[in-house]
Amino acid sequence: MESNPNQRLTKSTISVVLTAFFAAALGVGSSLALADSTVETGVAELSSKDANSDGVKGIAPSKAVTLGMKTSGIDASEIATYSRFAESLLSDATARVTAYGDGNVPAYAEYLKGVFIEGGFDPKDIHTLPLDETVSLIVRYRGDGTSNRKPVVFSSHMDVVPAEAGEWVRNPFELQQDETFYYGRGVLDNKFDVSMLTTMFVWLKAQGFVPNRDLIIAFTGDEESLQNTVQDLTNNHRNLIDAEYAIVVDGGGGALNNSDEAIQYMVGFAEKTYATYTMTARNIGGHSSMPRADNAIFDLAAAIQRIENHRFAIETNEITRTYFERSAPFLDNEVGEAMRRFAANPKDEEAIEVLRAQPEYIGTLGTTCIPTMLSGGHAENALPRTATATINCRIFPGNSVADIMGELSLVAGNPELEWAVYGKPVSSDTSPFNDEVMNAVEASLAQLYPGTPVIPRMISGTTDGAYFRAAGIPSYSLTGIFLNPKDSFAHGLNERVRRASIPESLIFWQSMIRSIASDAN
Ligand SMILES: [Zn+2]
Structure with a gap:
């Protein structure tokens, strides 16, 4: 596989994005400063055409984004800034061939580790845990402990299923886009949500948010193949990931009809x-x-x-x-x-x-x-x-x-x-209904797609969630992604995700995380 030119850009991209944000926070610049700086890194190429109906540069348009900006009260330029940040992470991620056997997950994890450190996380709270050719990455967002509650884990996976580049319309290992979609291996499953969770931690930190309990990111490295990293976490690193429950940000989410209206929202319980x-x-x-x-x-x-x-x-x-x-x-x-x-x-x-x-x-x-x-x-x-x-x-x-x-x-x-x-099948019990998670989901949906019915699901495959459940950590699969089932090409050719999923997810997760980890809600 050809190496990716974006990998050379990654370090500078992080600094540029963060520096621009801090400049904006100090009132020195604005999201425009970011747009200008990213031109030099090549990231702006990906988003230069962005403009939604409200004319906010950098935010992919959708009815839900327009509504979400209104209902969430989050400043539009902040959403634009972090949309670009998330997009640059997704662009870097897509260029890395992290299928089983390629051995590229450790470099991806190192890159992400750098992003968290730049974002203000203590290196002591970041752990890369190698296992054979792959690795998992754990990041702890320290809370003030006022809730006396155990942490919540947010888990996604850094690996992808292989892609036969010759059979794709576009190069699967380069983030590409048209008016509506991003394309590339992993843009849906699951590098999108790795990029979103990373962005959320960095963004919340920049906002000065202190959760009332610890929040833990657990990115695994072989969900699509052996699923050994999650077992390594539950068996050998329990102290790093022990939690009241896990939100497995992989699968679930919203289904859209052909008019881009949300018809249902799925949460995986079993x-x-x-x-x-x-x-x-x-x-x-x-x-x-x-x-x-x-x-x-x-x-x-x-x-x-x-x-x-x-x-x-x-x-x-x-x-x-x-x-x-x-x-x-x-x-x-x-x-x-x-x-x-x-x-x-x-x-x-x-x-x-x-x-x-x-x-x-x-x-x-x-x-x-x-x-x-x-x-x-x-x-x-x-x-x-x-x-x-x-x-x-x-x-x-x-x-x-x-x-x-x-x-x-x-x-x-x-x-x-x-x-x-x-092989060694894993059995897991059904996770109990969890009012805290369900209320948080409903509050988040209300900002973007009000009135969407939430439907609990039992999944027929085996994801990392089964191992958290088997280890006694209830787990719930959900995501901030909404898509029309006809556009779901996860594991297949021409995998895609709506570009509007980035700002929608940012609004979704601001609400979700604040709802389950702060007293105000
Ligand atoms: Zn997945």
Whole structure:
């Protein structure tokens, strides 16, 4: 991969942005001074066209930004200043190829560490924790302790999934933009929120904000691959990240319709356990001209058929019932009606049948298991000595990996089959409802997208949040990003995020953080 010219600019960009801000704070300059200085660094190229309906230079336009500037009472030039700051961080981040195997996360973490130090954080409160080729970065924002409450962790990840540059319309490792979007690997998942959280810490510090409890940033380094860094944090550095709860700023957030109106806002409360099993049939084998009555492929096929006919129990919890109840009004059809009925009565068989038939919703009804790979035999004219099916399950919270393997093995109906678990799945409980977080979310939404319904979700994959939950730290996935689901290209080609997401997130997080860490709210 080509090295990135922006990396040479990064140091000067930080100083320029901070120096400009402090000049502005002293009344010497304004956001204009910043705009001028950034020309020299090349960052201004990215934002020179910016002007919203209010004519505030440097702020990507959206109805929510206009409203948010009014309702939050934050000075528009301050939002412009920190929008540019966040954009310069995102630009630097995008240029770093931080996929698994590239070994570039440590340099990214060092760069961010420099930003925090420039922003006034004590180097003693910043920890880079190397693990194999990657690293996590912990930054503690010291509070005055007046609330007597444990800290809150804010977590995002610095790594990305790989991108095949040749298949993208634009270079994935260079922040690019048009009228509406930024493009690049990680601009949505998850370098956007790494940049936003970093900006928020620096901005709040510059405002002189002292939280009533410690706030901790925990940036992990391999969420998209091994998820070892988060486990290293919970297992070996608990003192650095111990918290009342974690806000995992990765996923969740607002959904927009085609008129850019917010239709719902998702908060992740739980994750299904991702577990993969292998089921193997063995046989003595022999020559195919002399078939035996028993056969590894027949045995395996029969077991697969029994599993196909099996139905896991319907399960619900507070999160999934609320999810169905609040999602129902958005679907003006029989699926919406089934959601409403199921939320009211989880034993409603007709409603269950309708929801089961929807691949999008079946996973919210209970555990699902499905064969995904097959292998077997070793020659076209030999009786197979082994045949293996790979079965991938998404396990409903409350069931163990062993429970589900036991159930599958019973269903398969053949004690001769060999079962194994692939890798080390992590199980986590559902995080309890948290009024403080939900009230803070609602207050923040009221500034930007008033009246947006908040919908709790159970996620089907495994993110860092599962490990915080497994370690006894309740965790909530949410973000200040609002996007139309049709524009979500996370992990895919041409990943993008709305440019207006930067000022919207700034307003969102000012409200969120002040709400959960100051007495005024
Ligand atoms: Zn992510």
